[in-house]
Amino acid sequence: DAKTTQPTSMDCAEGRAANLPCNHSTISGNEYVYWYRQIHSQGPQYIIHGLKNNETNEMASLIITEDRKSSTLILPHATLRDTAVYYCIVRVVQGGKLIFGQGTELSVKP
Amino acid sequence: NAGVTQTPKFRILKIGQSMTLQCAQDMNHNYMYWYRQDPGMGLKLIYYSVGAGITDKGEVPNGYNVSRSTTEDFPLRLELAAPSQTSVYFCASSYSRGTNEKLLFGSGTQLSVL
Numbered sequence: 478d479a480k481t482t483q484p485t486s487m488d489c490a491e492g493r494a495a496n497l498p499c500n501h502s503t504i505s506g507n508e509y510v511y512w513y514r515q516i517h518s519q520g521p522q523y524i525i526h527g528l529k530n531n532e533t534n535e536m537a538s539l540i541i542t543e544d545r546k547s548s549t550l551i552l553p554h555a556t557l558r559d560t561a562v563y564y565c566i567v568r569v570v571q572g573g574k575l576i577f578g579q580g581t582e583l584s585v586k587p
Numbered sequence: 588n589a590g591v592t593q594t595p596k597f598r599i600l601k602i603g604q605s606m607t608l609q610c611a612q613d614m615n616h617n618y619m620y621w622y623r624q625d626p627g628m629g630l631k632l633i634y635y636s637v638g639a640g641i642t643d644k645g646e647v648p649n650g651y652n653v654s655r656s657t658t659e660d661f662p663l664r665l666e667l668a669a670p671s672q673t674s675v676y677f678c679a680s681s682y683s684r685g686t687n688e689k690l691l692f693g694s695g696t697q698l699s700v701l
Contacts, residue, residue: 513690519694520591520677521630564629574645575620575679575690577630 481557481565486582489559495552497581502546507569510541512550514561517582521564522551555585588613593693594680595601600668600700608663608696618681619661621645621653621675621688630677638662668700 482500488508489495501510511526525532527548532539552559558583564580593611610619619636622630622645626660632645636655652664661680665672675697679690 518675518695520679520695521690522687522692526689562629574632574635576632576646577622579629 481566481567481578483563483578483581484582485579488584488586489552489555491557491585491587492554495555495559495583495585497548497550497552497563497583499521499550500547501565501567504567505569508567509569510539510545510548511566511568511575512537513564513566513577514559515564516538516558516561521577522564531534553582557585557587559583560585590614591678591680591691591693593676593696595696596694597697598699600665602668602670602697602700604668605664605666606668606700608665608676610661610663610676610693611659612661612680612691613633613659614682614691615658616680616682616691617658619655620679620689621648621651621661621663622677622679623672624695625676633663633676634670665698670694670700672698673700674698 510550512524513521516522525537527539541548562580562582564577592614620635621633624630631647634653636642639658642653675695677695678693681688681690
């Protein structure tokens, strides 16, 4: 599975869009980009995933560059409850392992 | 559905003791995983299973054993507990079907080895 690089921490003002970047320059053609988040000490929560097209769901949007070497998770209107550690993961679907990196600690401030 | 159920929620062990962390899911998921998370750190994969009777090592399998005799259950065994195994343990499961695989996590087991 490809490695990912994320900033250690980010701040965002409440009500603003939070844009979380992720670099995955060694991603393979059959690897998807997944995003999970972990609020405080709870179990991680699935947010979104995609292969090469941009994706949107009720929680967030995922923008993947054309060369697929990086992506951005967008929380359109961040709230205080979005304060969490966000993990970007690349893996082959049905490939078994899901390896977490260090993630980005997002702090949403009033 | 109850989702992914982990027991116990908290446990204190003495060095050298053994115990089994239980994980059960009622969603007929084929994939199951065990992770550990040390304070302030990310999750590390211990073992995973792609179906009943099949298990494989993750990043940090030493000191642990698993079995998957049924689709529903995936217990994690610590044989000789050591202080380095003090951590929060998360179990997860997923149903691998096409491109819609999403992991669902349990609430965790906080283990202290003293």
